Amino acid sequence: MKFSLAPSASMAGLLLALGYITPAVAQTFQRLGTCPQLGCIFPPTEAEFIAGGHFDIRLEVHAPINGSEAFNNGVPDENFKLTLDNGKGYSADVTSFFQIQDSPIEKWNFTYYEDLFARDAKAPTVVNVASKAYRNLTLYEPGQYQLKLSYYDTQQTLANWTVHEPAKKRCAKNVILFIGDGMPQSAITAARLIGHKQINGKYQSRMQLDNMDNVGLQMTHSIDSFITDSANSATALYTGHKSTVNAISVYADSSPNPFDDPRVETIAELFQNQIGGPVGIVSTAFVADATPITLATHTRDRDLYAPLISQMLNGQSNFSWVDWKGPDVFFGGGAEQFKPGSGSPNKTNYYNAFADQGYQVVNDNTALQAVDTSKRTLGIFSTSNMAKWLDRHVYTDNLKNGTVSPLVNNTGPALDQPGLAQMTLKAIDILKARDTENKGFFMMSEAASIDKMFHVLDYERALGELLELDDTVRQTIEHLEKIGELDETLIIVTADHGHGFDVFGSSDTKYLKVATTDRLKREAIGTYQNSGHSEYQVAPGSRPENQTVVNGPQGPNFPVQWDPRYALAAGFAAHPDVRETYSTDTRGPRVPATNSTAKGDYIASSKDQPQGFVINGTIPVSNSQGVHSLTDIPVFTKGPGSDKFKGVYDSTQIFFKMVEVLGLGKTSRDGK
Amino acid sequence: MKFSLAPSASMAGLLLALGYITPAVAQTFQRLGTCPQLGCIFPPTEAEFIAGGHFDIRLEVHAPINGSEAFNNGVPDENFKLTLDNGKGYSADVTSFFQIQDSPIEKWNFTYYEDLFARDAKAPTVVNVASKAYRNLTLYEPGQYQLKLSYYDTQQTLANWTVHEPAKKRCAKNVILFIGDGMPQSAITAARLIGHKQINGKYQSRMQLDNMDNVGLQMTHSIDSFITDSANSATALYTGHKSTVNAISVYADSSPNPFDDPRVETIAELFQNQIGGPVGIVSTAFVADATPITLATHTRDRDLYAPLISQMLNGQSNFSWVDWKGPDVFFGGGAEQFKPGSGSPNKTNYYNAFADQGYQVVNDNTALQAVDTSKRTLGIFSTSNMAKWLDRHVYTDNLKNGTVSPLVNNTGPALDQPGLAQMTLKAIDILKARDTENKGFFMMSEAASIDKMFHVLDYERALGELLELDDTVRQTIEHLEKIGELDETLIIVTADHGHGFDVFGSSDTKYLKVATTDRLKREAIGTYQNSGHSEYQVAPGSRPENQTVVNGPQGPNFPVQWDPRYALAAGFAAHPDVRETYSTDTRGPRVPATNSTAKGDYIASSKDQPQGFVINGTIPVSNSQGVHSLTDIPVFTKGPGSDKFKGVYDSTQIFFKMVEVLGLGKTSRDGK
Incomplete structure (x- = not known):
């Protein structure tokens, strides 16, 4: 008890005063997200759980040596204490509450800028920092819990947790979660405009997304910042x-170790352990990328690709956790984590590591179709x-120059890559075949490069990926119908931000390209009535006849031409310096900005849309790409349970809705 | 028959060939929207009607004298003929079909650029052009109709029309349609962020819009361009x-007269004539602005404010049309159309014109509350x-300098202006009181300045208007509950684009303002984790304590402070040159761009956010404001019928859904 001389009331007053005179502690940098006080509980207040789900607890007490919050000469209280109250009259110290051993004190320091x-x-x-962690805990009893961390004798950090009751009844056998990474409704609207024909403002065909059972809206903000x-x-x-x-399926603590942060159980881990059905993960990204890898790994730092691939195969090894047997399907790019070299676990051939655990390994579409x-x-x-999609279907020569x-031992191109639909449909076949006990399956399928192409302001490629996602959802529905699983499968299509x-x-690209100054080039932009019709649905060289629907060479859901004279003019809220003609880059994905100095001062690349006009950026000049936005x-x-996804809700509720639909969660160690 | 020598097959081939060699006829400028051929039918193909709704038909035959479509030495065929087929075996010339007299030929010319x-x-x-028009027609029989315009001997323009069957049963007594002008979901998300407090990413209160029964999405594109x-x-x-x-409740024809374009009946006209209940129109815009005035007027040119105000009071006078008795409630700005002068009908005192027809006239909130x-x-x-809202509630001194x-005979300020909620709630009271026969009422209430403030890139004022709309919807629900109308009222909240x-x-506005170059100023922008918390919900000078909810002075749905150090950084797809600090302009609505030359070359105003960095524009330099976008x-x-508004649909379907909910439409002249 370091402050036994200070009565608690006056100490509280002092701290309150301290709090109000330190406005410099603000938001560009935070001492630690979710921990505005000097004592931290993870999971923090407002956390929600499904009964029977697993999690770690991390406690920290901070003692800033300097700065506006400097306290106790930089000596953190090691005698902090956490009590839990179950809201029904039972309150106990964390070790008694969970009937666990106490954990050792850990100590470290970190720095940040105010x-x-x-x-x-x-x-x-x-x-x-002084800290403790408690691993692999579970709360089986639904209800409201109160946590109290006491430290520095008189200070307290409180947390309210909600543990949700499992559904009485499972209503879907299978769940397929499609994620269009970085896909706002504005992008879906643009994809519809270029992929579907209008006659006098009435669409003659529609997106599959337009024809689902229910529409909802989700909020995507982070726990400690509003852009995720x-x-x-x-x-x-x-x-x-x-x-x-x-952060990947952990709360971020302040420790230097990126693998000791407090973990929370994923839907894939829950599904595999509680239901025992097969799990599939499909993405057009490298498979160690955040959206695929987060389904069954845990770390503070998403960039640690090799260890994450190892976790995906082997589960957690450094601290006690739930079992993870590896996914039944794992499809995507990212061979750099499998070919022996600097990117693979221990620089080994990690295809072999998967093969050793019974995986068949395929590396092109021909082999995929024959699995x-x-x-x-x-x-x-x-x-x-x-x-x-655009390079696989329209500008196919771009694939030939690849080294991917x-x-x-092969640094040539990868010419026989499957599309999202081919991967997804084959994944469904594998999951169904492996579901020998008819338990159902869970799959996540990601159209990753909607996001990646928006980042580089390559709008046409982003919309191509989006149309491919829509086409994949359509084909998935048809395929599920064919194999008799449609009525028992909930399909969710959403984005992550x-x-x-x-x-x-x-943009009249012909006019724009020949205009002689940046200000004259802007005259090429047609707004309102001058935006005109979508020329992407008109055969090149023909008139915009309103009477005829002509399908593109890739089918009825794709443009007839990709690089018309009158192209979409689109804007981007947050971007580096960029040059725009609003033409499709036929050479491959755009690289809009280039580093003008050694220290990262990005300017519009003279090689990107060289006939365009320059728009200066809106974000720090160290950015070479655009950034994410806030919109819902x-x-x-x-499918079954889809009505639960109506309305407007937080992104976290999608987990709880899937859990409800699948009947996951349990109220005792051995049963429901 | 001018081309009797040309056999029809070869003529068709010639025209097809002509069509394919005239790509210059494209989209920045169109000869006439919805008329890609030389013969035009209005309403054009794909038009939909409710049985018993009224409309005009306009036919045009075009003969371009020059240009890529030059035809017949510029002599338009006057012997064109329209036949209608009811899809059930009856086909007849337009005059026989509707049992009307033929109309005289009208002739004019117009010019456009290719x-x-x-x-x-x-x-x-x-x-x-040679043309005819047929006025005030009705189709009572639901079904599919085919129209064929024959001209130049061998040419045809076809149109397919759908006439919808009225609902068997009316399911709502009242409909209130709220329009947040120019309100995309991205703006609602931003308004929620500044108006509602989060603790660890979980909102402690929500928008009223977040808590409605159903969410749908509507597509807003025009008939002949994709931006509306x-x-x-x-x-x-x-x-x-x-x-x-x-265009306002007409299809745009090519004639010089802006009041002879073919009209279509509005929901307000239908409601007043078929149900006979009271109609209310409320807006924060000038009342002759498009969103309020379109409910019961008809013209090709929305800028003809004085005649439109006259139409709103007196109905249509130049051609036969349905009765219109004037609205029961008409609230908003726009005194320039009522004070005698250049903006009012015939330069008369138009308050008197309304008073002469039995209207009580009020000009401030005090009088409004006492009506x-x-x-x-x-x-x-x-x-x-x-x-x-922001100037009425926070920067109230800005009102005092007004001349509005x-x-x-008063050019002073308007200090006692009601808000949208005050106007809307009083309108409801009037509509209910005037609904003496319990027929129900229809009201449109518009938060107009969401759009107007987005146009001038004044994001904070736009979000203030949006939060006021949300608060108005909340108060409306409470008020309807209180007066016993909630269960019988369908409330719709949407936008128009x-x-x-x-x-x-x-944006760390403190850092941005003192940084010395535009590129250094951009360092103040925090993205991702550096976006931090919303400081709008933190009391000025205090820390962002996560544990406490503090309501703003204007209530729980509004920011605690409007001009924090860490402000929202927001982008805009289409804007003029602009200077940004991302600070709230405390002096009144922003004027971001200024005309640098006599011919309209707008540059960033040095008086607007003078400490900011310049972002050059993305639209023609003649634009002083941002422009609308495509997004759904x-x-x-x-309320009753709200489930009909689920899913994704065209904007026109909102009319048909309202019609269905209200049981509007009839299948014979005298009954249902």
Whole structure:
């Protein structure tokens, strides 16, 4: 008891006063997200759980050595104490409550800047920390819990937790969660405009997303900032817990170890352990990317790809956790984590590691289509992210120059890459074949490069990926119908966050390219009545006849031409310096900005849309790409339980709705 | 028969060939929207009607004198013929079909440019026109109709019309349609962020819009371009017919007279004539603005304010049309159409014109609150658009310098302006009091300045208007409950179009303002984790304590502070040159761009956010404001019939859904 001389009331007054005179502690940098006081509980107040779900607890007490919060000469209280109250009259110390041993004290320090001025002055604040962690805990009893962390003798941090009751009845056998990464409704609207024909403003065909049973809206913000990344938002969707940017199915603590942060159980872990049915993970990204990998791994730092691939195969090893047997299907790009080298676990051939555990391994679409559907399957079809729909279908020569072969000892191109639909349909076949006891399956299928192409302001490629996702959902419904699973499958299509993208008119690209100054080039932009019709649905060289529907070469859901004279003019809220003609780059994905100095000062690339006009950026000049935005995201659902996804809700509720539909959760160790 | 020598097959082949060699006829400028051929039928193909609704038919035959479509030496065929087929075996000439007299031939010409190059070369195309119009027609029989316009001997323009069957049963007594003008979901998300407190990412209160019964999405594009204005989109919502930019409840023809375009009946006209209940129109715009005025007027040109106000009072006078007795409630700004002068009909005192027809006239909130609710009421509270919520509640000194008094012979300020909630609740009281036969009422209430403030990139004022709308919906529900009408009232909240607005981070305005170069100022923008919490919900000078909810001075649904150090950084897809600090302008609505030359070359105003960095524009330099965007728009509904508004649909379907809910339409002249 370090402060026994100070009566608690006056200490509280002092701290309150301290609090009100330290406005410099603000939001560009935070001492630690979700911990505005000097004592931290993770999971923090407002956390929600499903009864029977697993989690870790992390406690921290901070003692800043300097800065506006400097306290106790930088000595953190090691005698902190956590009590839990179950809201029904039982209150106990954490060890008694969970009937566990106490954990040892851990100590470390970290630094942060109080604001940009402190950063420029190179004046960091140093914080000493005392901490404990408790692993692999469970609350089986639904209800409201109160937690109280007591420290520095008189200080308290409180947390209210809600544990939800499991559903009485499971209403869907299978769940397929489609994620269009970075897909706001504005992008769906633009994709519809280029992919579907209008006659006098009436669409002659529609997106599959337009024809689902229910529409809802989800809020995507982080726990400690209002713009999320894909790791953090995947955590919300898969675990029901919002977290911090870059965190994967953990709450971010302040420790230097990125693998000791307090974990929360994912829908895939719950499904595999409680139901025992097969789990599939499909993505057009590299498979160690946030959206696929977050389904069954845990870390503070999404960039640690090799250890994450190892976790995905082997489960958690450093601290006690639930079992994870590996996914039944794992499809995507990212061969750099499998080919022996700097990106793979221990620099080993990690295809072999999967094969050793009974996976069949495929590396192109031909092999994919020929798999034995009874076996667990790893399909890695390229290094890095997979090729984009537009390059696989329209500008196919772009694939030939690639060096992205997934094969060991091969640095040539990867020409035979499957599309999202081919991966998804084959995944369904494997999951169904492996579901020998008819328990149902869970699959996540991600159109990853909607996001990746929006980041580089390559709007056409982003919309191509979006149309491919829509076509995949359509084909999935048809396939499920054919194999007799449609009526028992809930299909969810949503995104993890938005981009501040919207179409505002058309660009007469012919006029724009020959105009001689940037200000004259802007005359090419047609707004309102001058935006005109979508020329993407008109055969090149023909008139915009309103009477005829002509399908594109890739089918009725795709443009007839991709690079018309009158192109969509679209804007982006947050972008680096960029040059725009609003033409499709036929050479491959755009690289809009280039580094003008060694220290990361990005300017519009002279090689990107060289006949365009320059728009200066809206974000720090160290950014080479656009960034995510705040907007709520649509949720389209079809099938049993889809009505639960109506309305407007937080992203974390998608986890709880899936849990409810699948009847996950349990109220005792051995049963429901 | 001018082309009797040409056999029809070869003529068709010739025309087809002509069509394919004229790609210059494209989209920046169109000869005439909805008329890609030389013969035009209005309403055009794809038009939908409710049985018993009224409409005009306009036929045109075009003969371009020059340009890529030059035809017949510029002599239009006057012997064109329209036949209708009811799809059930009856086909007849238009006059026989509707049992009407034939109309006289009208002739005119117009010019247009084939593209921007033609415009720059000052080389217009001249088109001679022969035309007829048929007025005030009705189709009572539901079904599919085929129309065929024959002209130039061998040419045909076809149209397919759908006439919808009226609902068997009316399911709502009252309908209140709230329109947040220019309100995309990205703006609702931003409003929620500044108006409602989060603790660890969980909102402690929610928007009323978040808590409605159903969410849908509507597509807003025009009939002949993909970006709409508010006249055109209001036409879609109120009549079920998409139209052309600037057109109000008509299809735009090519004639010089803006009041002879073919009309379609509005929901207000239908409601007044078929049900006979009271109709209310409320807006924070000037009342002659598109969204309020479109409910019961008809013109090609939304800018003809004085004649439109006359139409709103007196109905249609130049051609036969349905009766219109004037609205029971008409509230908003726009005194310039009522004070005698250049803006009022015949320069007369138009308050008197309304008073002569039995309206009580009020000009401030005090008088509004004291009205006799049994009387028809005109409430005009300012000239131009009404004051913004932010200036009425936070920066109240800004009102004092105004010259917007609605009073005749008064050029002082309008200090006692009601808010949207005050107008809407009083309107409900009047409509209920006037509904002496319990027939139900229809009201449209518009938060107009969401749009107007987005146009000038004044994000904070736009979000203030949006929060006021949300608060108005909340108060409306409470009020309807109190007066016993809630269970019988369908409430719809939607927008008419979007703006390409989205929040992408925060701005450390303190850092931004003192940074010395534009590129350094951009360092102040925090993205992802550096966006931090919303400081709008933190009391000025205090820390962002996560544990406490503090209501703002204007109530729990509004910010605690409006100009925090860490402000929202938001982008806009389509804007003029602009300077940004992302601070709230405390002096009144922003004026971001200024005309640098006599010919309209707008640059960022040095008086607007002078400490900010300049972002160059993305639209023609003649634009002083941002422009609308494409994105689908949310539709929130509550009450009887709200489940009909689920899903994704065209804007015109909102008319048909309202018609269905109200049981409007009839299948014979005298009955249902």
